[in-house]
Amino acid sequence: MKIRILSLVMALGLSSSIWANGGRPFLFLKTGEKFATQEIAGPTVGGLTSYIGEKTAGGTNEFTPVVMNDPVKAAEFCAKNKPAVGIVTAGFYLTYAKALGMEPLLEVKRTGVKEERQALVVRKDIGDDLSKLEGKTIVTPLAGEQRYVVGVVLQGKLGEEIRLKQTMDVEGAVFDLAEGGKNAADAVLLEMGAWELFKDDPDSGGKLKAVYQSDELPHDLVVLFGAKSAVADSDRVKQALKDMSSSDDGKKVLQSIRVEVFTDIDQARLSKAEKLFYGK
Numbered sequence: 515m516k517i518r519i520l521s522l523v524m525a526l527g528l529s530s531s532i533w534a535n536g537g538r539p540f541l542f543l544k545t546g547e548k549f550a551t552q553e554i555a556g557p558t559v560g561g562l563t564s565y566i567g568e569k570t571a572g573g574t575n576e577f578t579p580v581v582m583n584d585p586v587k588a589a590e591f592c593a594k595n596k597p598a599v600g601i602v603t604a605g606f607y608l609t610y611a612k613a614l615g616m617e618p619l620l621e622v623k624r625t626g627v628k629e630e631r632q633a634l635v636v637r638k639d640i641g642d643d644l645s646k647l648e649g650k651t652i653v654t655p656l657a658g659e660q661r662y663v664v665g666v667v668l669q670g671k672l673g674e675e676i677r678l679k680q681t682m683d684v685e686g687a688v689f690d691l692a693e694g695g696k697n698a699a700d701a702v703l704l705e706m707g708a709w710e711l712f713k714d715d716p717d718s719g720g721k722l723k724a725v726y727q728s729d730e731l732p733h734d735l736v737v738l739f740g741a742k743s744a745v746a747d748s749d750r751v752k753q754a755l756k757d758m759s760s761s762d763d764g765k766k767v768l769q770s771i772r773v774e775v776f777t778d779i780d781q782a783r784l785s786k787a788e789k790l791f792y793g794k
Contacts, residue, residue: 537563537567537573537575537576537577537578537598538576538577538578538596538597538598539577539578539579539580539591539595539596539597539598540559540562540563540566540577540578540579540580540597540598540599540600541580541582541588541591541592541597541599541600541601541602541739542555542559542562542579542580542581542582542600542601543581543582543583543585543588543600543601543602543603543606544583544603544734545583545584545585545603545605545606545655545656545658545659546583546654546655546656546657546658546680546681546682547583547655547682548583548682548683550581550582550583551581551582551583552580552581552582554581555581556579556581558770558771559579559581559771560579561767561770561771562579562767562770562771563576563577563578563579565754565758565763565764565767566599566751566754566755569750569754569757570747570750570751570754571747577598577599580595580597583682584658585603585605585606585609585610585658585659586658588602588606589606589609589610589613589614592610592614592739593613593614596739596740597739598738598739599619599736599737599738599739599751600616600736600737600739601622601734601735601736601737602616602734602735602737603659603734603735604662604666604731604732604733604734604735604784604787605656605659605661605662605663605666606659607735607737608661608662608666608787608788608791609659609661609662614739615739615740616737616738616739617737617738618735618736618737618779618784619735619736619737619738619748619751619752619755619779620735620736620752620755620756620776620777620778620779621732621733621734621735621736621776621777621778621779621780621784622733622734622735622736622773622776623733623773623774623775623776623777624733624734624772624773624774625768625769625772625773625774626707626772626774627707629706629730630705630730630731630732630733631705631706631727631728631729631730631731632656632667632703632704632705632706632727632728632731633703633704633705633706633709633724633726633727633728634647634652634668634701634702634703634724634725634726634727635688635691635701635702635703635704635709635712635722635723635724635725636691636700636701636722636723636725637691637692637694637721637722637723638720638721638722638723640725642725644671644672644725644726645672645673647672647676647700647701647725648672648673648675648676649673649675649676649677650676650677650699650700650701651676651677651678651679651699651700651701652672652676652677652678652679652699652700652701652702652703653678653679653680653681653687653691653699653701653702653703654678654679654680654681654702654703654704655680655681655682655684655704656678656703657678657679657680657681658680660678661791662791663678663703664676665790665791665792665793666731666787666790666791667703667728667731668703668726668728669728669729669790671726678703679699684702684704684708685712687699687702687704688702688704688712688718688722689717689718691718691722692717692718692719692721692722693718693721701725706727706728709724729786730783731783731787732780732783732784732787733780735779736752736755736776755776756775756776756777756778758775758776759774759775759776
């Protein structure tokens with residue numbers, strides 16, 4: 515067991531000395547985001563964890579940032595290492611909330627993103643009948659959250675037999691689809707904001723169309739892992755995050771992680787997603 519844990523720590527680019535000298539893990543998960551790795555984003559997320567630690571416990575090493583982009587590996591990590599707090603996708607929360615004892619505190623409003631939506635994009639020579647995509651291959655950064663994609667994003671409109679193919683290169687996937695490349699999938703599922711940019715591209719946008727746009731989806735969530743008592747003062751953590759947009763030093767940290775503000779959870783939106791996820 516110790517060898518397996520050490521291997522996972524090394525895979526994250528973390529040394530065992532961090533666990534000895536730092537605080538409890540703070541998970542930052544962005545499913546399918548190629549830049550969401552410990553090597554690339556760890557220092558930036560470290561600015562956030564240092565800020566929170568200073569505001570809530572008077573020490574910048576209260577939490578140790580752990581950045582991941584694979585939800586399955588993140589769940590394994592959480593089960594073994596018992597993080598205190600995290601920022602995770604809605605799909606991860608819905609999938610593992612019970613198993614990992616997650617409790618949502620706040621939601622994340624990303625900079626420049628008015629609404630969280632996904633678009634399903636196909637070639638223009640394909641009809642608009644969504645049933646034609648049943649059993650087809652859909653490329654998406656969210657392939658690791660299949661149940662969430664099928665039930666919440668697509669609301670079962672393509673059935674449950676769709677094949678999701680992982681990509682961390684949405685631009686490349688869209689280009690392959692437009693050009694009809696040998697490795698191109700039948701469709702690409704991507705953020706609506708990204709599609710708004712791609713559709714105006716003269717090289718590829720003119721060959722593609724969106725045949726489906728999701729309802730507004732839940733935002734990423736700030737969560738506690740385990741009982742509230744596991745965090746020294748969860749109310750202070752929550753308030754420190756909410757107050758960040760009101761101070762100059764807080765704003766600088768928010769800008770670095772491309773977050774506009776941490777806000778109270780839209781319970782109606784999250785409850786709707788939960789019902790779709792569980793098929794109620």
